[in-house]
Structures are given as structure tokens and as C-alpha cells.
Amino acid sequence: MFKHLRKWFVTRFFGHSRQRARLVSKDGRCNIEFGNVEAQSRFIFFVDIWTTVLDLKWRYKMTIFITAFLGSWFLFGLLWYAVAYIHKDLPEFRPSINHTPCVENINGLTSAFLFSLETQVTIGYGFRCVTEKCGTAIFLLIFQSILGVIINSFMCGAILAKISRSKKRAKTITFSKNAVISKRGGKLCLLIRVANLRKSLLIGSHIYGKLLKTTVTPEGETIILDQININFVVDAGNENLFFISPLTIYHVIDHNSPFFHMAAETLPQQDFELVVFLDGTVESTSATCQVRTSYVPEEVLWGYRFAPIVSKTKEGKYRVDFHNFSKTVEVETPHCAMCLYNEKDATARMKRGYDNPNFILSEVSETDDTKM
Numbered sequence: 001m002f003k004h005l006r007k008w009f010v011t012r013f014f015g016h017s018r019q020r021a022r023l024v025s026k027d028g029r030c031n032i033e034f035g036n037v038e039a040q041s042r043f044i045f046f047v048d049i050w051t052t053v054l055d056l057k058w059r060y061k062m063t064i065f066i067t068a069f070l071g072s073w074f075l076f077g078l079l080w081y082a083v084a085y086i087h088k089d090l091p092e093f094r095p096s097i098n099h100t101p102c103v104e105n106i107n108g109l110t111s112a113f114l115f116s117l118e119t120q121v122t123i124g125y126g127f128r129c130v131t132e133k134c135g136t137a138i139f140l141l142i143f144q145s146i147l148g149v150i151i152n153s154f155m156c157g158a159i160l161a162k163i164s165r166s167k168k169r170a171k172t173i174t175f176s177k178n179a180v181i182s183k184r185g186g187k188l189c190l191l192i193r194v195a196n197l198r199k200s201l202l203i204g205s206h207i208y209g210k211l212l213k214t215t216v217t218p219e220g221e222t223i224i225l226d227q228i229n230i231n232f233v234v235d236a237g238n239e240n241l242f243f244i245s246p247l248t249i250y251h252v253i254d255h256n257s258p259f260f261h262m263a264a265e266t267l268p269q270q271d272f273e274l275v276v277f278l279d280g281t282v283e284s285t286s287a288t289c290q291v292r293t294s295y296v297p298e299e300v301l302w303g304y305r306f307a308p309i310v311s312k313t314k315e316g317k318y319r320v321d322f323h324n325f326s327k328t329v330e331v332e333t334p335h336c337a338m339c340l341y342n343e344k345d346a347t348a349r350m351k352r353g354y355d356n357p358n359f360i361l362s363e364v365s366e367t368d369d370t371k372m
Contacts, residue, residue: 023212023225024275026177028170028292053158054165061162065155072151073120076144077113080106083137102134120148166289169282172197173291177326179274180304181253181333188253188337192232192276192295193306195246195325202280202289205241207232207249211258213272228258230274243280245310245320253337263336264302272297303333 023031045052053061080103084090089101090108105128106112115128119141130137176193184191196202209230215223232249234241241247253259262270278291307327311319334340 022273022294022296024273024292024294026175026293050158054161058162061158065159068151068155072147073117074113076120076140077109077116079140080116080137081109081112083134083140084112087134087136100131100133102131102137104129104131116144119144164285164287166282166285166287169198169285169287170289170291173202173278174325175276175291175293176306177299178304178328179295179300180306180328181259181300181302182305182331183333183340184250188334188340189250190253190259190300191248191250191306193246193248193325194278195320195322196243199244200283202241202243202278203283205243205278205280207241207276207278209251209277210275211272212275213258230258232276241280245318246325248306255341257337260337264333265335267300267302268297270297274300301328302335303330304328305331 021031025031053064056064083102084106087102088095089099089103089106095101103112103115106115111128117123118125118128122145130141132138174195174197179190179192181188181190183189194207209232211228211230212225213228215226217223230251232251234247234249251257251259258272274295276293276295279288281288305328307324307329309321309324311321313319
């Protein structure tokens with residue numbers, strides 16, 4: 001009992017300090033920051049203002065949305081108030097009965113703000129209106145109408161584009177919590193399970209991986225986050241996946257694999273990060289999306305396979321049990337890829353025979369020299 005409590009205490013309070021630093025989180029976010037960026041480079045983000053606004057978080061985007069409209073209404077409200085003040089249309093100037101104002105029924109800053117709002121959003125209550133006697137008011141009306149259309153188009157387009165981004169579609173693609181290593185088809189493979197939680201398909205899906213690790217070149221240069229290609233396939237290949245049900249993708253650990261020289265005992269001591277990518281086109285919007293996740297050595301289980309999750313009901317329907325999506329089952333597995341291939345080579349050599357051309361078989365006839 002005390003042993004389990006001590007294990008829980010160590011994991012609870014000290015487990016986070018031993019976690020490996022990872023470039024890509026489990027939900028696909030990149031853990032990287034840029035330092036010492038020049039001020040000129042920062043200005044580039046304002047040149048590409050559309051992408052900058054789309055990448056903003058919702059709280060900042062809504063702040064800009066509200067500020068843009070309220071600010072433009074108040075600014076033009078001040079301009080309408082200035083026009084009425086210069087033309088002496090305000091009640092404090094006591095205009096004559098025959099006086100024709102630039103804007104009817106503007107009595108102060110509040111009414112000028114309300115007229116600015118009505119003009120820009122085209123409410124048109126009919127109580128306040130521009131007269132034909134003031135060219136300045138007509139020009140200001142045209143300018144505010146054009147600017148209001150630009151603000152509406154940009155801000156509403158940014159909100160709509162933010163909502164319809166394919167990044168949200170990627171949230172319905174899930175990977176297994178762990179990767180496993182076991183035999184598949186007589187070969188040692190690294191397996192990962194991936195599922196589409198929606199019934200709509202991803203068209204032209206393509207899956208691949210990158211192994212990130214620190215390497216040292218023969219010249220002595222240390223390369224941090226060196227990328228090595230990892231090929232993942234399913235039984236039908238890695239192109240145009242039929243993603244209607246959860247798939248188990250696998251990487252064959254052969255002589256060309258970076259996992260070939262790893263073993264069950266040395267895997268936890270390795271320092272790498274396996275990043276898996278899934279690219280595809282959303283069927284409903286035709287927008288491309290990418291799903292990412294990563295695995296560190298502690299999340300790769302040697303000698304396990306995934307539990308079955310697809311079954312067929314009595315009604316003839318196929319049922320997917322996501323309760324067992326990340327569940328693994330321990331199986332007999334060679335403790336290293338090299339051992340498996342050496343065993344295969346030894347078995348193949350035993351089945352083969354070799355002819356020795358220098359070997360001559362001579363028949364010897366037995367003679368009986370003893371006579372009875």
C-alpha cells in the first residue's frame with residue numbers, strides 16, 4: 001500500500017519536471033517561440049493584415065470588431081457635429097426660421113452620433129436627413145457610406161473566414177494516445193491508430209511522419225530538431241485513404257528505418273519525437289486541412305497491439321467502439337528488429353542446401369576374405 005502511495009506521490013508532484021520537451025503537442029499545437037525579431041520584420045505582419053487578423057484569438061478579434069464599428073461611428077459623429085457647428089445649425093446659435101441646415105434635427109453631439117450610426121448601417125429612420133443646400137454634408141455622406149461598406153466587408157469576412165477555417169475540422173480527427181510496436185505480416189512494425197469522428201470523408205488523404213532528434217554530423221556540427229522521414233502505410237497504401245472507419249497505420253521497421261537499432265530495453269532512454277501528419281481535403285467545403293500529433297519514447301509501447309474496435313451487429317451494421325480506441329493488448333514480440341531479421345536469415349539458411357563441386361562420392365564394394 002505504501003509503495004503505491006509513494007509512486008502516486010512522485011508521479012503527481014514530480015512527474016511534470018521529468019516530462020520531455022516536445023515541439024508538437026498532442027493536439028497539434030507547435031511549441032516554439034521566435035526571439036530577437038527585428039522591428040522591420042514585425043511590420044510585415046501588418047502588411048499581410050488579412051492573415052494576421054485570421055490568426056488572432058477570438059477575444060482579440062472581437063475587440064477589433066467592436067472597436068472598428070464604434071470608433072468609426074463616433075469619429076463620423078464628431079465630423080457631423082463639426083459640420084453642424086460650422087454651418088451654425090445647432091440650437092445655441094438660434095438659427096432663423098428660414099435657415100436650412102446641412103442635416104435636419106441635429107441638436108448636439110448625441111444626435112450627431114445617432115445620425116452617423118444610422119448612415120453607416122443604413123437604418124434610415126427618416127427623422128434626420130441631409131439637405132441639398134450643403135455640399136460638405138453630401139461629400140461626408142458619400143465618404144462614410146463607402147468606408148462603412150469596406151469596414152463591413154472586411155470585418156464580416158474575417159469573422160466568417162475564422163468560423164469556416166478547416167482547422168476546426170481537424171479537431172474531429174483523433175489519434176491514439178500511444179503508438180505500439182509489434183509484428184504485423186511477419187514484420188516488426190510501429191503502429192498508430194487514427195479515426196475520423198465525422199461521417200463526412202476526407203478526400204485525398206495522405207499520411208506521413210517526421211522523426212525529430214538531435215544529431216551530430218561527421219564534421220562535428222550539432223543539429224537540433226533534425227528531421228528524418230518516416231513512411232506510414234495501410235494495407236492499401238498511404239495515398240487516398242478510405243477514411244470511413246478508424247485505420248491502423250504502420251511503419252515497417254527494416255534496415256532503412258531509424259528504429260532498426262532500437263530495442264525494447266533501450267527505447268525509453270532514446271531522445272526523439274515522432275510527429276505524424278495527416279493531410280486531406282474536407283468533403284463539404286473543399287478546403288485542405290492538416291492534423292498533427294506527436295509521440296515521445298514514453299508513449300511508444302513495445303510488445304503491444306491495439307484492441308479490436310470494429311464489430312458487426314445482428315442488424316448488419318458496422319459498429320465502432322471508441323472505448324477501446326487507445327486500448328492495447330500485450331503480445332509476444334521480438335525485443336529488437338535486428339533479432340527478428342537475424343532469426344529469419346538463420347531459418348532461411350537452414351532450409352537451403354549448398355553443393356560442393358570438389359566433393360566426390362566413391363562406392364566401395366565389400367569383399368569377404370574369410371572362407372568357412
